[in-house]
Amino acid sequence: MPERAWGFNSPLAHVSDVPSKQASTAVPLHPHLAGRWSPRGFARDYALSDDELQALLEAARWTPSCANTQPWRFIVGHRGDATFERIVENLKSYNKEWTPLASVLMVVCAQLTDDDGNPQRWAEYDTGQAIATMTVQASELGLHVHQMGGLEVEAIQEVFAIAEQFTPITVVAVGRFDPDADISDKLAERERRPRERLSVEELLLTDPNR
Numbered sequence: 001m002p003e004r005a006w007g008f009n010s011p012l013a014h015v016s017d018v019p020s021k022q023a024s025t026a027v028p029l030h031p032h033l034a035g036r037w038s039p040r041g042f043a044r045d046y047a048l049s050d051d052e053l054q055a056l057l058e059a060a061r062w063t064p065s066c067a068n069t070q071p072w073r074f075i076v077g078h079r080g081d082a083t084f085e086r087i088v089e090n091l092k093s094y095n096k097e098w099t100p101l102a103s104v105l106m107v108v109c110a111q112l113t114d115d116d117g118n119p120q121r122w123a124e125y126d127t128g129q130a131i132a133t134m135t136v137q138a139s140e141l142g143l144h145v146h147q148m149g150g151l152e153v154e155a156i157q158e159v160f161a162i163a164e165q166f167t168p169i170t171v172v173a174v175g176r177f178d179p180d181a182d183i184s185d186k187l188a189e190r191e192r193r194p195r196e197r198l199s200v201e202e203l204l205l206t207d208p209n210r
């Protein structure tokens with residue numbers, strides 16, 4: 001079946017605010033999955049409401065996890081507060097340019113060992129799922145999430161006095177996309193670039209015993 005972009009006639013079509021960002025799929029997907037993307041051009045005057053933040057954290061909270069261990073933890077900074085500034089300061093340089101535009105920055109930590117010091121083998125997997133769930137909820141609220149692996153892990157651990165059991169995994173930026181955001185031409189060009197993925201066929205490993 002040829003790939004095409006679905007969902008433009010759906011009541012949720014607003015979720016892809018840049019048409020080139022709409023996922024091209026062989027069969028229809030939920031608009032929040034097809035329309036989600038990771039912008040850098042956030043609206044610098046948009047503040048997340050308490051209810052919006054609560055909804056994002058509730059979405060993460062209700063994510064499944066191995067043996068219900070719930071290994072995810074978050075440090076939340078709002079644009080304008082000291083926590084937000086400290087998070088920006090401890091990102092890799094390529095993430096420092098655009099993250100000040102976000103409404104909220106969150107350090108996402110995972111509890112990699114249990115209370116007895118034993119490894120929690122699925123903690124990073126579970127924490128990634130929590131952010132995936134949060135991302136879908138953000139889309140429902142008309143918000144975007146941009147995840148980052150480009151952070152200074154040791155510095156963040158120290159600055160926020162994060163207990164040894166927990167390891168910073170990512171920082172996520174949350175906000176409203178602004179097509180006229182104050183970002184460099186280079187980043188603006190990336191904002192419009194179509195999203196690309198491997199094909200479904202490429203994702204399937206073959207069973208040699210078949």
Ligand SMILES: Cc1cc2nc3c(=O)[nH]c(=O)nc-3n(C[C@H](O)[C@H](O)[C@H](O)COP(=O)(O)O)c2cc1C
Nearest residue numbers: 036037038039094095146147148149150151170195
């Ligand atoms: C674990 C992880 C780490 C990432 N690190 C960064 C980063 O440091 N800086 C950045 O600008 N984007 C980062 N991204 C965003 C990805 O580049 C982006 O999700 C990917 O290109 C797919 O684009 P899409 O989310 O718009 O579909 C990261 C995403 C994930 C999931």
